[in-house]
Amino acid sequence: MTTATVSRWDRFRESFFWYSFKRDKVAILSTLVLVLMVFAAVFAPLLAPTDPYDLAQINIMNSELPPAGLDGSDPAFPLGTDAQGRDLLSTILYGTRVSLLIGFGAVVLQAALGILFGLLAGYLGGKVDSILMRIADVQLSFSTLMVAIIVGAVFKASFGNLMFGEIAIYMLIFIIGVAEWPQIARTVRASVLAEKKKEYVDAAKVMGFGTPRIMFRHILPNTLSPIFVIATVQIANAIISEAALSFLGLGMPETQPSLGSLIKSGFDYIQSGSWWITLIPGLVLVVLVLVINLLGDWSRDVMNPRLYKG
């Protein structure tokens, strides 16, 4: 077994993917930043100086302290505090964690739905294709925000504010995941249509293999590259969608803030001079989305078979 893993590692190291990664400074830098942010988010409970969820650690007297280096700053709060006296560094760490969780979760849901429906539509064709793709069109013609507003309102009304706070994260994953699956389904369908004409699929049919086996074992692995590219970009989109929803007050509650709800919570104080409460989480959001998009663009260039050929 060890030999197999070694050879796979060797293959990866000799691959064009790794080769072009090594030569692309933007890709390397983006990966570094992203890894750093993911690391910080995952280990937020260990890294954060305080626990923003723990009301006992919050002192309202510390509210609206500016970041280090400014007049009136407190060395205990390097990025300052928000209106409730929570340490901004800690809330950002926890917020990034929530944002990333929703981003990944939504894309996993999107990918599951998109791959399944895309494969079915592309491989079976005919009526199945028409029906699934019309559903996808209808789905896309609703904006994510509109769906979220309706679903969010319904959830809030039926579960009450307290209960809503607990399930908000799942609700957001569900809404963003369901709203955006057609993006992935379309990509999958397009590559399935190209793949299913190839002779290896005929060879599998001639062997008598069943349709599910051909779809999942033979065709799906050959459509993974474009799925990977679009999924990367979709993570960034999902994070933005979540931030927008939270900013509008339809997303994460302030007790369990994401980057979006942090921006929103500081927005009321921007006029009163406490700009950092909004600006710093805003910057973190921009950097996070930017590096993910940069990586998405880079992987699209690398995995484009037409460019790949040379």
Added chain:
Amino acid sequence: MTSPLVSIRGLEKRFDLSGNLLEQITFEGGRFRRKQEAVHAINGVDLDVQRGEALCVVGESGCGKSTVARTVMGLLSPSGGEIHYDGQRIDNLDGKDALPYRRKMQMIFQNPYASLNPRMTIQQTLEEPIRFHHPDWSDIEVRDKIHEVMHSVGIDPDWGSRFGHEFSGGQRQRIAIARALAVDPEFIVADEPISALDVSIQAQVLNLLMDAQESRGLTYLFITHDLAVVEHFGTRVAVMYLGRVCELADTATLFATPRHPYTQALLSAIPKLEDDRPNHIRLQGEVPTPVNLPSGCVFHGRCPYANERCRAEVPELIATDEGARVACHAVEEGRL
């Protein structure tokens, strides 16, 4: 004569071009009309493949030879006619009933660069069909079988962990042949198996196919456009033109005394080493599209011997003195 292994009866295949009902409606001459168009890829083909022979089907692009191959293998469903395997009708079977024939009948494809799954190793490519058709086999039996087929096609069993793209075209075609042989078929449809390969590799693969035929008692339906290969490889030859068989004969007979004017033209067009100049029978025009088939004999538009009857009446295959079967009014009437 023993009963044929594979028997194709009145096979027809049309590909609909006109799409759904809405797309079929056209506005012509002041009123709406429903217009249906189809590619007539095969128009009534009867062929018997005898046990142990290599029946070659030749013809130019668009003659329907590949469609015959794919229909026989069940990759396409016929629009008309029947296909029998060993006396049993198979074109209407599906699911479990078809499974035994999936093992007995195998196919080798034209393009070795597309016929191997790029995400599977050679080992996986060969192992999957064996396990699928022999779920009761032990790991050792499976391994031995893989080694046996790899050995018989001249592939080093140590290469099992590599992927298809690491091999040259000729080696890939060997692997594709190994995959077909792995389930111990009786009958193999080979659709232009060497035309994507280089000359020196073509000889290797042809030899391999002949070896496999000899050692495993295989029967081939061999689709090709290359008559030189047919002369070497085929037991019998069927020449197709626009979805019909125009001449069917033993290889030696066909090459010694081609009777159909199209066969004659086709034979004369092979560039031969001993020629100093192209010397071929000139045909008028080019192959018509199979969308609007000519009336009568499909070849009449290009045939130097065509007359009124050829333009009106479809010729049937008729036995000649040499034992060949030719679909040509001129041959029947003794004009040719």
Added chain:
Amino acid sequence: MALLEVKNLDARFAVRGGDLTALRGISFSLDKGERLGLVGESGAGKSVAAFSILNLIAKPGYIADGQILFEGRDLAAMSERELRGIRGNRIAMIFQDPMMTLNPVLTIGTQMVEAIQAHRKISKKEARAIALDRLQKVQIPSPEKRLDQYPHELSGGMRQRVIIAIALLLDPEIIIADEPTTALDVTIQAEIMDLLLNLCEQENVALMLITHDLGVVSQVTQRMLVMYSGRIIEQGPTREIINDAQHPYTQGLINALPQMGEPGDRLFQIPGAMPSLKNVPKGCPFHPRCRFATEQCKHSMPEYVRSGNVDVACYEVANLIEQERQMQEAES
């Protein structure tokens, strides 16, 4: 003086991990009105050789060394601007895929007129007359009609005829044809080859025919060269090579043809496959597949020796010639 003389041409591809040598020490010449065949399997470098004559090898390929003398001027040293005056004008090219030359959104007539006006200052009307004349020469049915048609309205065979007509537009000295009939059916292929051969004879145009089909080479060309792994391994009069090939590879190539064997017998086969450019073996590149390979073959590339009118790069052939010479000496 030869019309075209290629001397010691080296072409390379710059790829990651260093340069790959695609052509090594290619030398040949082409006389006025002569028909030369370039034969080899895929990867032998025959297309690279043809493309490099007009400096058309696609990036990352480049000409590393050598001269390409056309009427005494070195094409390899010419600027892109000067080359443009020669391409399509003095030296025309025919590609395997007609759609590489034809623009799908312009009519045949427009494309032909533009091609003429790019090189000659004449009126549109005159250019159209030339275009019509060439279309008649390639025996296209109803040529006037074709001028106003788009490429997709023509069949494959007809398109290739148009391509030949375009190649002939400016009365070139040389036509380089890269597998011009490979994509066509056998009967159409025969017609096109016949046409090309007749036109070259009529107009006294030299033809460089790149093909993998030995039958076509023997029908059309007077001299041929056989390429293997970027080298010319044998060149000489076509008939002489086809009838009595010297190099073991050429012999193998000819004997591997199904028409050479008895029906039903196994074909002669050369073991293995042509090495990729990434790992061309040392010495004679053919030695791992050669029945006659010796230690010497593994270490150094053989020089050309002459046997009859044929130049061969093979130690085995050189040894045989040497033996024969010694025997003759001993006799006299």
